[in-house]
Amino acid sequence: MPALKKLRESGYKILAVITAPDKPVGREKTITPPPVKITAQELGLKILQPPKLRGNSQFWDELKSLGDIGLGVVAAYGKIIPEEILELPKFGLLNIHPSLLPKYRGASPIQAVLSNGETETGVTIMKLDKEMDHGPILAQKKVEIKPNEKYxxxxxxxxxxxxxxxxxxxxxxxxGKIKPAEQNHSSATLTKIIKKEDGKADWSLGANWLYNTYRAFYPWPGLWTEWEGKILKIIECSPDDAVITAKADTGALAIDGGKLGFICGKGFLIVKSLQRAGEKILSDSQFIQGYGKLIKKIP
Structure with a gap:
């Protein structure tokens, strides 16, 4: 959305905005437009929402009706662009990718750098080709990741x-003053589409690693576990690697020195607020008050 607004503010003529179709969201399955559609509507722009790009003659006709297309800009679109569309604009399609390519190609580069505990990432402007995040690079910028920064x-x-x-x-x-540079494809790494299961806590790992998982998957799918027959989602937490616990207790929800948390393979993940499925969010003190008899006490 920032790119759309800044292109408009900089005086570029925007022929159309292409985004995903509206989709049902939440428990009530309310039909909700993508955020970029809302921005485009506010700017009074033409909006196209094709359900698919490949083999879509209606969408192709709509593109051709736009006239001469100078450039396409892609940001977090999430689909491979067919070659015939890549060749349509005079200057091709440029992609704003949130990683230092060729590292972290694919659907979830931001989640991947956070879950891996990276301290640095960046942004790449590249020219799209027919492979995923594979095209030549026009510009890159390194960006420091803040210690507690979430997705x-x-x-x-x-x-x-x-x-x-x-x-x-x-x-x-x-x-014509910028010569796109080919990526070092041998150094490429790939990221995957995030699923709910990716947020399930593996308590055999260290507290710092699990905290990075929490940062990466906040707010969805979140860091979660199964506790007393229900999914328990961790809303706010912090790591403490100094706590020494028995290996047999790994994964237990416990109280240590008045602090609520989970015993990890190394250390203790302090939980400040959490939510059982179908219930409201509780602070650590509220949770202890309600479920204290079920929580392990660390001597």
């Missing part, structure tokens, strides 16, 4: 940085 904050920062980068390079790109 929403880092995603927003990278989006803003990438949008500024795009606006900065476009004049030179259109003038």
């Amino acid at each position: 929403p904050e880092l995603s927003e920062r990278l989006s803003e940085i990438g949008s500024d980068m795009l606006i900065d390079i476009l004049p030179d790109y259109f003038a």
Whole structure:
């Protein structure tokens, strides 16, 4: 969305915005438009929402009806662009990718750098080709990851940085002053589509590793576990690797020195708020008050 707004503010003519169809969201399955559609509507722009790109003659006709297309800009679209569409704009399609390519190609680069405990990531502006995140690079910028930064904050920062980068390079790109550089494909790493199961805690791991998982998957799918017959989602937490516990207690919800948390393979994941499936969010003190008899006490 920042890219769309900044392109408009910079005086570029936007022929259309292409985004995913509206979809049902939440328990009530309320039909909800993608955020970029809302922004496009506010800006009074033409909106296209094809259910698929490949083999879609209606969408192709809509693209052709736009006239001469100079450039396409892609940000978090999540689909492979067919070759015939890549060749349609005069200057191709540029992608704002939130990683330092060729590392972390694919659907979840931000979640991957956080879960891996990286301290640095970045943004790449690349020209799309027919393979995923494979095309030549026009610009890159390294970005430091803050110690307790979670997915929403880092995603927003990278989006803003990438949008500024795009606006900065476009004049030179259109003038032919930027020579795209091929990626080092032998160094490429891939990320996957995130599923709910990815947030399930493996308590045999260390507290710091699990905290990174929490940062990566906040708010969805979140860091969660099964406790007393229900899914228990951890809303806010912090790691303490100094706590020494018995290996046999790994995975137990416990109280240590008045602090609620889970015993990990190494250390203790302190939990400050949590939520059982179908129930409201509780603070640590509220949870202890309600379920104290079921929680292990560390001497």
